[in-house]
Amino acid sequence: MECDLDGAIAGVYGGPLETFVQRRDALAKELRAASRKDDAAVVKGLRKPSRMAWALDVTALAAEDAIGELDAAVAAMLEAHAAGGDARGAIAAFRSTVREFAARAARTTEEAGHRVQEAALANAVLAVLGKADALSALRRGCLIDVPEAGGLDLLASLPAPTAVPRPEPAPHERTAPSPSRRAAIESTAREAVRQARLALADASGRSEEARRALREVEAGLETAEEDLRQAEAEVRALRGDRDRAQIEVEAASARQREAGIAVAEAESQLASVA
Numbered sequence: 225m226e227c228d229l230d231g232a233i234a235g236v237y238g239g240p241l242e243t244f245v246q247r248r249d250a251l252a253k254e255l256r257a258a259s260r261k262d263d264a265a266v267v268k269g270l271r272k273p274s275r276m277a278w279a280l281d282v283t284a285l286a287a288e289d290a291i292g293e294l295d296a297a298v299a300a301m302l303e304a305h306a307a308g309g310d311a312r313g314a315i316a317a318f319r320s321t322v323r324e325f326a327a328r329a330a331r332t333t334e335e336a337g338h339r340v341q342e343a344a345l346a347n348a349v350l351a352v353l354g355k356a357d358a359l360s361a362l363r364r365g366c367l368i369d370v371p372e373a374g375g376l377d378l379l380a381s382l383p384a385p386t387a388v389p390r391p392e393p394a395p396h397e398r399t400a401p402s403p404s405r406r407a408a409i410e411s412t413a414r415e416a417v418r419q420a421r422l423a424l425a426d427a428s429g430r431s432e433e434a435r436r437a438l439r440e441v442e443a444g445l446e447t448a449e450e451d452l453r454q455a456e457a458e459v460r461a462l463r464g465d466r467d468r469a470q471i472e473v474e475a476a477s478a479r480q481r482e483a484g485i486a487v488a489e490a491e492s493q494l495a496s497v498a
Contacts, residue, residue: 234364248268282333284363294353323342351371
């Protein structure tokens, strides 16, 4: 079997979410049959994407220009910020591009039978853009999970704005804060930093708990959907059995009526002879 492994893997991620495992296992089986055991092991280890990540994957694979538009918007925003250009306009254009990608993802997933909120997809796009490894996975259409703390790497990559020179104060205006005042300011600043770090740790913990709960719900949903598909198949089979049994009952009833008529005719003939 000769195939582009990356393309084949993208095909696994780009198909319906419900049949991801079947496509993955089928590809791994084909690779093993072709004596490509290492590739088969790679494919067998592929993780099923979250519903949100899958929505972004299928959009990136279905519209190749979508990722390019995001790249261009990010580059324009960074360039405007670094060169002192129209940063506000570049940011507005960037946000518009993110919303357009999210709208595409919402439409694509809805056509596939899933509903994902457009606003949530827009936040997911920002999170992916903030993480180089996640963005690389999305480029290949193989994103598994939407990262948390999205946007921090992207914001950190923005160059610091050029400082505006301030006029030198006159000698009589130069007043240094007293040591006690400086100590009070420093203490207040340290406390603010401590509180901010505590809030960040709490938010990160809550975010991880929410993501864990989401993964558990999605796993339960996947199991329930599989059970539902099996139950529906059993219902269809039982309905077929019922229809066939109904036909047999009707045929047996017809034969019974015919036999009854034949018995009545025979008894009539017998009575006429006696």
